Amino acid sequence: MFLALKEMARAKVRFALLIAAIALLVFLILFQQSLQNGLITGFIGAIRDQNAPVLVYSVDGQRVLQGSVITPEMEAQVRSAPGVGEVGPIGQGTFTGSPSGNDDGETFDTTIIGYELGPDGDGIGAPSTVVDGRLPMADDEAVVSDADVQLGYGIGDTVTLLPGGKQITVVGVALDVQLNVSPTLFVSYDTYLDAIASVNPDAGAPLPNVLGVVPADGVSDEEVVESINAQSLELDALTRDDAAAETPGVAQVQQSFNIIFLLYGLVVPCVTGLFFLIITFQKANSLTLLRAIGAPAGRLVSSLLIQVGIIICAGLLLGTLLYYPVSQQTLGGLALRFETGAVIFWSVLLLTLGLASSLVAARRVLRIDPIEATTGQGVGT
Amino acid sequence: MKLALTELRRRPGRFATATVILSLIAVLLMFLGGLLDGLIANSTGAIRAQQADVIVYSDTAQASFVRSRIEPDVRATVEAVPGVTEVGGLGNVQLGGRVPGNGPRDLASVVLFGYEIAPDGVPEPPPAGQAYADDTLEADGVEVGMTILLGPARSPIEVVGFVSDTNFAGQSGMWASVDTWRTVLSENRPDAQLAEGVFQALVVRGDTSDDTSLTDAIDAATDGATDSYTIDEAISAIPGVESQTTTFNQIIGVTLVIALVVIALFFALLTVERTSLYGVLKALGAKSSTIFAGLVVQAVVVTAIAATFAGALVVVLDLLIPPGSIPLLVTPSRVISSVVLLLASAVIGCAFSLRRVLRIDPASAIGTTS
Numbered sequence: 001m002f003l004a005l006k007e008m009a010r011a012k013v014r015f016a017l018l019i020a021a022i023a024l025l026v027f028l029i030l031f032q033q034s035l036q037n038g039l040i041t042g043f044i045g046a047i048r049d050q051n052a053p054v055l056v057y058s059v060d061g062q063r064v065l066q067g068s069v070i071t072p073e074m075e076a077q078v079r080s081a082p083g084v085g086e087v088g089p090i091g092q093g094t095f096t097g098s099p100s101g102n103d104d105g106e107t108f109d110t111t112i113i114g115y116e117l118g119p120d121g122d123g124i125g126a127p128s129t130v131v132d133g134r135l136p137m138a139d140d141e142a143v144v145s146d147a148d149v150q151l152g153y154g155i156g157d158t159v160t161l162l163p164g165g166k167q168i169t170v171v172g173v174a175l176d177v178q179l180n181v182s183p184t185l186f187v188s189y190d191t192y193l194d195a196i197a198s199v200n201p202d203a204g205a206p207l208p209n210v211l212g213v214v215p216a217d218g219v220s221d222e223e224v225v226e227s228i229n230a231q232s233l234e235l236d237a238l239t240r241d242d243a244a245a246e247t248p249g250v251a252q253v254q255q256s257f258n259i260i261f262l263l264y265g266l267v268v269p270c271v272t273g274l275f276f277l278i279i280t281f282q283k284a285n286s287l288t289l290l291r292a293i294g295a296p297a298g299r300l301v302s303s304l305l306i307q308v309g310i311i312i313c314a315g316l317l318l319g320t321l322l323y324y325p326v327s328q329q330t331l332g333g334l335a336l337r338f339e340t341g342a343v344i345f346w347s348v349l350l351l352t353l354g355l356a357s358s359l360v361a362a363r364r365v366l367r368i369d370p371i372e373a374t375t376g377q378g379v380g381t
Numbered sequence: 382m383k384l385a386l387t388e389l390r391r392r393p394g395r396f397a398t399a400t401v402i403l404s405l406i407a408v409l410l411m412f413l414g415g416l417l418d419g420l421i422a423n424s425t426g427a428i429r430a431q432q433a434d435v436i437v438y439s440d441t442a443q444a445s446f447v448r449s450r451i452e453p454d455v456r457a458t459v460e461a462v463p464g465v466t467e468v469g470g471l472g473n474v475q476l477g478g479r480v481p482g483n484g485p486r487d488l489a490s491v492v493l494f495g496y497e498i499a500p501d502g503v504p505e506p507p508p509a510g511q512a513y514a515d516d517t518l519e520a521d522g523v524e525v526g527m528t529i530l531l532g533p534a535r536s537p538i539e540v541v542g543f544v545s546d547t548n549f550a551g552q553s554g555m556w557a558s559v560d561t562w563r564t565v566l567s568e569n570r571p572d573a574q575l576a577e578g579v580f581q582a583l584v585v586r587g588d589t590s591d592d593t594s595l596t597d598a599i600d601a602a603t604d605g606a607t608d609s610y611t612i613d614e615a616i617s618a619i620p621g622v623e624s625q626t627t628t629f630n631q632i633i634g635v636t637l638v639i640a641l642v643v644i645a646l647f648f649a650l651l652t653v654e655r656t657s658l659y660g661v662l663k664a665l666g667a668k669s670s671t672i673f674a675g676l677v678v679q680a681v682v683v684t685a686i687a688a689t690f691a692g693a694l695v696v697v698l699d700l701l702i703p704p705g706s707i708p709l710l711v712t713p714s715r716v717i718s719s720v721v722l723l724l725a726s727a728v729i730g731c732a733f734s735l736r737r738v739l740r741i742d743p744a745s746a747i748g749t750t751s
Contacts, residue, residue, distance in 0.1 A: 014649060017733075021642040028635050035628065059486050060477040060533045067475060069533050069569075093572075096441045096448055109443055109620060162441035181621070196572050200450065202579065204571030233485040234533075248490070249551065256416055256707050263409045267402060271643055274398040278650045331628060 004303040008310070015307075018275050019314045022268060022354075026319025026346065027326075029264050033342040034327050036257040038334045039181070040250060045145065046113060046179035046186075048244035049128045052088070052212025053221045055243045056228055057236040061209070063246050065092040065113075065179065068236075070208045077231040078211050083219035084228065088116045088124030089208030091192045095199060096162040097183060099170075102152030107162060111184040112142075114192020115212065124212035127186050133172030135186075139194070142185035143172040147335035153183050164198030181334055213237070268312075268350050273357030276308060280361040284368075291370040301362045305355060312354040316347045384662075385675030389682055396679070399647045400687050406640045407684075407691030407723055410633060414715045415695060417629040419708035425616045426515070427492070427549035430500035433469070433584035434592045436615040437599055437607045444610060444618035446473050446581040453578040455606050462602045464589045469498030470559055470580035474566045474573070475552055476532035480522050489521035490552040491531060493538070495562020498584050503544045503556050509564075512557035516543040521553075529555075532569030550619070551708070585609075637726050644684070644730030648676055652734040656741060663743035673738050677731050684727035688720040 008015050041048075047055070047065070056078050061068020070078075070089070079087050090113065097110030115125030121135030127143050133155045136142055144153040153159065159168045168187060178184045187195075196206050215224040221239045228237035238246065245251070280287070287300060320343055327338040389396060428436070437459060442449030451470070460468045472495045477488035493512065499505050503513055514523055518540075523529065528539045538555065547554035557565075559580070567574035575581070587595045596609035610618055617623050652659075659672050699711040 014646070014653075017642055017646045017649065021639055021646060024635060024639045024642065028632060028639075032632065058533055060488065062477045062488055062490060067477070071533065094445070094447065096443050096445075107441070107443065109445065163439070199448070200573065202450075202574055202576050204567075204574060206572035236486065252707055259412065259707070260409065263405055263412070267405050267409070267639070270398070270402045270405065271646075274402060275646065275650070277398070278647075278654070282650070282654050331624065334624070 004306040004310070008307060014279075015311060018271070018311055019318060021271055022312060022315025022350075023318035023322065025264055025268050025271075026316050026350065027322040029261060029346055030319065030323040030339065030342055031326055032257060032260060032264075033339050033346075034323075034336040035331070035334070036253065037339060038331070038336045039253055041176050042147065042178045042181035042334050043253075044179070044244045044247045044250060045176040046111070046127075046184050047247065048240065049174070049176050050113075050125050050186075050212070050240070051122070051128050052090070052124045053215060053240055054213040054224055054228070055090075055238055055240065056211040056213055057209075057238070057243075059234050059236045061236070062248060063236065063238070063243065064248060065090075065209050066094065068209045070211055072207075074232065074234055075208070075211060077235060078213065078228055078237075081224070081228045081231050083216055083224040084213055085216040085219070086124060086214040088212045089189055090115050090125040090210045090212050091189060091206060092179070092209050093192065093196055093206075094180070094182070095195060097185075098160045098162060099152035099157050099183070100159070101154045101157035106152070108151060109180075109182040110159065110161070111179045111182050112168075112192055112195050113179065113184065113186050114189040114195075115186065117188045124214060125186075127174030127177045129175040130172050131175050133170075135172055136188055136191075137171075139188050139191045140168050141171045142168045142187045142191075143174050143177075144170050144186075145177040145184045146173050146175055147178055147330070148183040149173060150330065151183055153185075159185065161195055161198060166195055166198040168195075265349065265353070269353035269357035272308060272312065272354040273360055276304060276358045276361040277364070280304070280364050287365060288368050288370065288372050291368050297366050297368065300365050300368075304358060304362055304365060308355055308358040309351070312351050316350065320347075385678045386682070389679055396683050399643070400683050400690075402643055403640065403684055403687035403723070404690045404694075406636060406643065407688045407719065408694055409636055410640075410719045410723065411691055411695040411711070411716055412698070412709070413629055413633050413636065414719055415699065415709045415711045416707070417625065417633075418712055418715055419710035420625055421622060422546065422710050423548050423551045423708050424619055424622060425549070426546045427473075427494060427500070427554050428612065428616050428619065430502060430547050431498075431584050431612055432501050432586075433498060433612065434587045435585040435596050435599065435609050435611060436471075437583040437585060437609045438581075440606055440608045442608060444608065444615060445620075446471075447573065449581045450575065451580045451583055451607070455603055456578075456580070456583060458603050459583055459585060459599055459607065462595075462598050464587045464595055464598060465585055466588050467498065467586040469496065469584045470582075471496055471498075471584050472559065472562055472566070472575070472581035473549065474532075474562065474570055475550065476565070476569055478518075478521075478538075478555075479530040479535065481527055481529075482522055489518055489523065489529070491518070491529070491555050492549045492552040493531060493555045493557060493562055493565055494549075495557055495559035496584075497559060498586070500547065500556070503547065504542070506556075506558035507541050509558060509561050510537065511539045511541045512555040512561065513542045513544045514540045514556075515547045515554040516545050517548060518553045518555075519543070531565055534565075534568035536565040536568050538565070637722055640723055641726040641730040644680055644727050645733040648680055648731050648734045649737065651679075652676065652737045656737075659738060659741045660743060663741055669739050669741075673731075673735050676734055676738070677728055680727040680731040681724055684723050685720070688723050692716045692720065
């Protein structure tokens, strides 16, 4: 231990550079983990965190809320499918919204999701977790996503849709219910219809984009999905989780980030392993001498592993400290979050991989023959 | 310098691990860049292809086609603006396309454009019911002469040819006359249909070299009823383009810093290891600059090998990734710029060893062994 720390104290720059490299890598990995999660939540949170267990799209919609159109015939087929309990229409559109709470008078792409209000506003398609205020209980009221409050969509604020000037009042805030990474309002279905009419006088009567379905008692979500899809090749029923995961773009985002994580994850043990291998080569003669005067191989290896542990832990700590302030930011409308689970996962993984990569150097140390001290040879030869 | 190259040739194993690490970092850089290029190209092709100076949306549209409405009287005002030479209507609708031979649930993602001024690489508008398709649709089995059924109304559109790099919002572009577009729009999206003469946007050509003054002139002439953009501005205004570019470039920047630190670390360690050898070389008359140049040469060669290997790997990856999955676009310019940035990082990283080389005292060669 003493030897390990003494050596690090005497070669500060070398070890500091390694810590810096690991810290930057850890920072990038964690930042991108937050970016990935924030992107997916902002992209499909409104689907994942609404209360309809099953969503029915039209096949033409290709699992995009706004792209799907449910005709009256399709709706009748869904309602008559075995195992279907309750059915509610859900409509979605993107508008230009001007929130009164925005001091700079900015306008934003604003998603409006309309659903039929039930008692206390809790109809099929309502946000699952209201964290402040209440659900809409009348027309022209809305619940917003928590990420939108800072843009001026706070409780009591009004959102004016442009053009047309229709106004909607924010009455509640729900957790993680953004869609398409834009401010999202959950409103009554009639409010949604009014919003479309207000911005486009040429518009015909819009049909629901999707249907929210609650299975009958004793029927599972999967069973009702199967039952609805068997009704027609035009219907595309999905459980809530599948609808979120299979929204176009989500799988690509995850695949892309997985490749990036794999590459960054590989660089950390490679850099650590290379560093300690070179250091071991450089110390070859000293290590041989230490072995010759009686230092057990185990102590030298433990000294090496202590250094590896300290370096990686310092890198992890520094990287996490760099990541913390960044994780509190909003990036282009994307709310980042400190991912404690990711910090723990990557810390354990990188520490394990780092220690494993140093085993090559440890093997070199174990192969030292003390007799070589008399010949001037070391592990480096 | 010869000595540095000889060492590289005779003891390649010493540099192998560093080369592997740099290769990984180079793959990361090129993959990240390729991902950014793929995302942007897939989202902006249709706008980049416009052979115009300005795109005009309605004032509250936030540069969104779907939310924009340009009435005929506004168009007339734009046409009368001094400096405007030609104005064309433009609109689009995003739909699923049923391709003959594909499964009933296997639809192609299509964005049908109606245009009056032909974009770059797209011929003049075809007759009603026909369209030019972006060649990315070939991956969905689309062929020339095939009739694709668009949207829930199954609007038939015959493909009369292929064009390139005209996708929009991640969907494959199809280019038709404005009448075809208007028909398909009203058949499939009654809530978004537009009356005769109304367009989602206008593309404008002007005779002035300053596109920004033209956008200002148009918006002033329409009394703020329009929101005009130069082509570059319109590309940046597409949702996600600017934030994606900024975020990816920041990640690429930090990755470059990591490459720099790794190179600095590796060559600092090499320099420490060779201190006594450099002492001997200096004692024999070698200059510090010569020794440092040797280090730089080694760093550049190692980085170049790593970058070449990474470039090849990313190209192979690009070929292996099936169309429609990861939006990776590997371009020569991206590979070259990544290589140049890595080489610059290598030289800067190496500079960390300069101080150590300068500090070596030739006298230390006396009485030391390597």
